[in-house]
């Protein structure tokens with residue numbers, strides 16, 4: 001499978017200016033990041049506040065450009081701030097606040113906005129809008145004002161707007177953070193569907209461990225560096241390391257960790273409640 005993202009020693013710093021416009025400070029937000037993401041992967045990115053997740057995401061569709069290092073996205077070289085318009089056709093972004101992403105007063109017009117800006121033919125726009133709205137299961141709301149929708153529904157409309165541009169990769173930058181549990185699960189379902197049925201690469205930045213365990217791979221960023229990368233089982237067995245940087249592990253994983261400390265011989269890579277219950281049951285049956 002081809003790489004859709006390849007970052008080598010990707011480094012970025014924000015320049016802080018004083019009132020006269022002189023640089024008075026620099027903040028290193030990405031510090032020699034080395035990451036490869038394959039086409040069709042579903043990757044969750046974890047890290048505490050200020051660890052550099054959003055800065056990394058903004059590099060992937062050219063909102064920010066590296067200070068040093070190399071970055072290729074879908075074979076487009078983004079290392080020196082060129083080709084950013086080209087990459088935006090391939091990489092879509094869904095942000096945290098659904099209200100900031102809706103631009104039109106009718107759902108279907110909002111979804112059409114992206115392809116219109118790309119200069120897509122009107123008949124093709126119509127087709128894409130209908131398909132995208134169908135994919136996010138919002139067919140009944142095409143002529144409705146986005147104001148009348150719930151947070152989760154608005155977020156699905158924002159996703160439809162991105163899908164209508166036919167990207168190869170979608171970055172969800174804490175797109176579930178402002179939603180209630182139902183809205184979150186609907187958006188997660190949509191992400192999984194886009195990944196499984198359309199092969200779209202998903203990069204999901206989240207603080208929710210229960211969402212992260214649904215990914216093929218988790219990348220943990222800490223102070224602008226990649227701390228861990230691997231399957232959810234590989235990453236979450238590092239309970240102490242993850243908790244040391246102020247992140248949680250899934251409750252089930254933590255329960256297993258505590259039981260192991262009490263001497264119970266349980267697999268440290270178990271992630272879900274069902275896996276834990278089955279393992280404890282097995283242990284009981286063996287004794």
Ligand SMILES: Nc1ncnc2c1ncn2[C@@H]1O[C@H](COP(=O)(O)OP(=O)(O)OP(=O)(O)O)[C@@H](O)[C@H]1O
Pocket residue numbers: 014015027028029047048049050051052053054055056
């Ligand atoms: N526009 C900016 N100007 C100056 N510093 C910034 C800017 N945006 C982010 N930073 C700093 O860069 C570092 C990385 O921030 P970033 O937003 O990438 O982290 P994050 O992991 O996405 O955080 P969060 O989970 O809070 O969204 C932090 O120290 C942050 O304060």
